[in-house]
Amino acid sequence: GAVVSQHPSRVICKSGTSVKIECRSLDFQATTMFWYRQFPKKSLMLMATSNEGSKATYEQGVEKDKFLINHASLTLSTLTVTSAHPEDSSFYICSAREGRGAPYEQYFGPGTRLTVT
Amino acid sequence: AQSVSQHNHHVILSEAASLELGCNYSYGGTVNLFWYVQYPGQHLQLLLKYFSGDPLVKGIKGFEAEFIKSKFSFNLRKPSVQWSDTAEYFCAVKAIYNQGGKLIFGQGTELSVKP
Secondary structure, eight states: OOOEEEEOSEEEEOTTOOEEEEEEESSSOOSEEEEEEEOTTSOEEEEEEEETTSOOEEOTTOOTTTEEEEEEETTEEEEEEOSOOGGGOEEEEEEEESSSSTTSOEEEOOOEEEEEO | OOEEEESOSEEEEETTOOEEEOEEEEOSSOEEEEEEEEOTTSOOEEEEEEOSSOSEEEOGGGOEEEEEGGGTEEEEEESSOOGGGOEEEEEEEEEOOTTTOOEEEOOOEEEEEEO
16 A cells, blocks of 8 residues: 655654654655644544645644644645644644545554654 | 544453444535554554445455444444454544545544453
8 A cells, every 4th residue: 555654753842842744655646635633542633634735724723823734745744833832742643645536545654753841 | 513433432352252343423425434443553554444335345354344324333343353453443434525525533442352
């Protein structure tokens, strides 16, 4: 199956700093990428959907100025957590889909563990 | 708004026991249905999916799921679990509208299989 990578796998940052997480589709062109947040023992919560070359669409309750998403190419999307706080500590997972339509499967990255101290 | 509900938070079974994990969703229109598995320390993997056709779908590792439209359900089953099935299982639903819809996940069910 298709492969999605994330970098870094783990990051620790100080409160108030910003951190960037990269998501890459390695063997296909991802027209659409998704960013999820997973809390311990909790489900994946969709944060935003981004289509290549367009602004991301954020889910209700997700601050777009805090979680900046850039999908500049068909193989790369980035999530920047700005002015991070301890409550932003979480597991962030990206997902990529080859097309915009329903039949296309979403492939998930391995996730990035963010710890804000 | 669409939602997905998984009935069991944590299921503990002995090896060779049969498994059924419940999943219900709320959306009246056309849906695509998925079960994902997340082994400890690993990323989400697709177990099986239903788009259309035969409501009984078979996936990898001996898993199967049945779509019952009248009950808005998509329960996951396996006749005989193994210790290696210990993992977190997520049901997910995609409502089909406009350009594809969003994948919404249930809360997850942790499966622990005792050897």
